[in-house]
Amino acid sequence: MTTDGALATYCLRLGDDALVMSHRLGEWVTYAPQIEEDVALANIGLDLLGQARALLTRSGELAAGDGTGAGTPATEDDLAYWRDERAFTNVHLVEQPRGDFADVMVRLLWFAAYQHALYAALTDHPDPVLGGVAAKAVKEVAYHLDHATQWVLRLGDGTAESHRRAQAAVAAVAPYVDELFTDDDLVTGLADSGLAVLPSSLRAGVETLVTAVLRQATLDPVTPTWHARGGRAGVHSESMGPMLAVMQHLARSHPGASW
Amino acid sequence: MVSVATATLDDVREAVADVPDPELPFVTLGDLGIVRDVQWHGDAVLVTLTPTYSGCPATEVIARHVVEAVAGLGLAAEVRTVLAPAWTTDWITERGLKALRDNGIAPPHQGLVAVTLGRHVPSCPRCGSGGTEEVSRFGASACTALWRCRSCGEPFDHVRPL
Numbered sequence: 001m002t003t004d005g006a007l008a009t010y011c012l013r014l015g016d017d018a019l020v021m022s023h024r025l026g027e028w029v030t031y032a033p034q035i036e037e038d039v040a041l042a043n044i045g046l047d048l049l050g051q052a053r054a055l056l057t058r059s060g061e062l063a064a065g066d067g068t069g070a071g072t073p074a075t076e077d078d079l080a081y082w083r084d085e086r087a088f089t090n091v092h093l094v095e096q097p098r099g100d101f102a103d104v105m106v107r108l109l110w111f112a113a114y115q116h117a118l119y120a121a122l123t124d125h126p127d128p129v130l131g132g133v134a135a136k137a138v139k140e141v142a143y144h145l146d147h148a149t150q151w152v153l154r155l156g157d158g159t160a161e162s163h164r165r166a167q168a169a170v171a172a173v174a175p176y177v178d179e180l181f182t183d184d185d186l187v188t189g190l191a192d193s194g195l196a197v198l199p200s201s202l203r204a205g206v207e208t209l210v211t212a213v214l215r216q217a218t219l220d221p222v223t224p225t226w227h228a229r230g231g232r233a234g235v236h237s238e239s240m241g242p243m244l245a246v247m248q249h250l251a252r253s254h255p256g257a258s259w
Numbered sequence: 260m261v262s263v264a265t266a267t268l269d270d271v272r273e274a275v276a277d278v279p280d281p282e283l284p285f286v287t288l289g290d291l292g293i294v295r296d297v298q299w300h301g302d303a304v305l306v307t308l309t310p311t312y313s314g315c316p317a318t319e320v321i322a323r324h325v326v327e328a329v330a331g332l333g334l335a336a337e338v339r340t341v342l343a344p345a346w347t348t349d350w351i352t353e354r355g356l357k358a359l360r361d362n363g364i365a366p367p368h369q370g371l372v373a374v375t376l377g378r379h380v381p382s383c384p385r386c387g388s389g390g391t392e393e394v395s396r397f398g399a400s401a402c403t404a405l406w407r408c409r410s411c412g413e414p415f416d417h418v419r420p421l
Contacts, residue, residue, distance in 0.1 A: 036396075036397070036405070039398070040395065042397075044397075046315075047312055047313055049314045050310070050313025051314070053313075054342060133342055135343055136313055136345035136346070139345065139347075140313060143396075147396055
C-alpha cells in the first residue's frame with residue numbers, strides 16, 4: 001500500500017470513531033436525565049460529526065489519488081452511508097449501545113481523553129487537512145473532556161445509587177479501552193514516517209488522567225478480564241449492525257435524496 | 260450601489276463581510292472573523308471561510324448566503340471551507356463583541372483559553388452584574404452556553420471562549 005493509501009485508511013479510522021460516537025450520542029436526545037443534557041450530548045455529537053465529515057472527505061480524496069479508490073473520490077456520504085459493517089474501521093468502544101447515563105459519561109471520559117491526546121499530537125501533521133482537523137478539534141474535545149469529567153465526579157461522588165451505577169459503568173467500559181491504544185502494521189508504518197501517532201504512545205497519559213478523575217470521584221479503576229479487538233479490521237460487536245441499519249436507513253431508502 | 264461592471268475585489272470583500280450570521284443575525288461574518296480570504300478565480304470569486312465549530316450546522320447556510328451576496332454584484336462565487344488556522348473567539352471584532360452584548364449575549368472573554376478550562380465568569384449582558392451562574396454548559400447553538408444572572412434573574416446566552 002502506498003503512503004497515501006495508508007493515510008486514507010488512517011483518516012478513515014479516526015473519522016469512523018468520530019462518526020459512530022456521534023451517532024450514539026445523538027441517540028440520547030430525549031433520553032437524557034435533563035433537557036440540558038439532551039442539548040449537551042447532541043452538541044458534542046455535532047462536533048464529532050464535523051470532525052468525521054472532514055476526515056471521511058479527506059480519506060476519499062487520498063484513496064482516489066492513490067488509485068485504490070474509484071477514479072472519482074468517494075464522498076463523505078458514500079463512506080458514511082454506503083459501506084457495510086465490515087468496511088467500518090471504528091473501535092468497539094464507540095459502537096456500544098446507549099446504556100444508562102453513567103455508561104455514556106464514563107465512555108465519553110475515556111474517548112474524549114483519548115481524542116484529546118491524539119489530536120494534540122496530530123496538530124502539526126504534514127497533511128494540511130488532518131493537521132487542520134486536529135488543531136481545531138483539540139479545542140472542542142477539551143470541552144467534551146471537561147464535561148465528562150464534571151459528570152463522572154458528580155455521579156461517582158454523588159448518591160449511593162449514582163455511585164453504584166458509575167462504578168458499574170467503569171467496569172462495563174473497561175474491556176473496550178485497550179483497543180484504543182493498540183498498534184498495528186498500518187499505524188506503525190505511518191508513524192515511522194511521522195504520519196501517524198502510535199496509539200500505544202497515548203496510553204500512559206490518558207490512563208493517568210482518567211484514573212485521577214475516577215479516584216477523585218471515589219470510583220475504583222477496573223482491570224478487565226477480556227479485551228475487545230478487531231474494530232480496525234472491520235470486525236465489530238453485535239450492536240454495530242442494528243446501529244448502522246438505523247444510521248444508513250434514510251440514505252439507502254431514498255438514494256440521492258437531498259433537501 | 261456598485262454597478263456590475265465595476266465590482267472590485269474590495270466590493271466583494273465588503274459584501275461578504277456584511278452577510279449576517281444566520282443564528283446570531285446582529286453580527287456579520289466580518290464581525291465573527293470567519294472570512295479568511297477573497298480572491299479572483301477566473302471570472303468568478305473564490306471565498307474562503309473557516310467554521311466556528313467543526314460541526315456548526317450554520318456553515319452551509321452561510322456559504323449559500325455568501326454566494327447570494329456576491330451574485331448581487333453580478334459575480335459568481337465559489338465558497339471553500341478551511342479548518343486551519345483554527346478559528347478562535349479572539350477573532351471576533353470589537354464591533355462584534357459589542358453587538359453581542361447589545362443583543363443580550365455575553366461575549367467570550369479574549370485571550371488564550373487554558374486547557375484546564377479555568378472558569379471565567381461572564382458579567383450579565385442586561386444589568387452588568389458579575390454575579391452570574393452557569394445553567395447549562397451547552398446552549399441553543401454550537402457556540403453558546405446558557406447562563407443566568409443572580410441579580411436581575413434573567414437567563415442569557417454566553418459565547419463560549421474557544
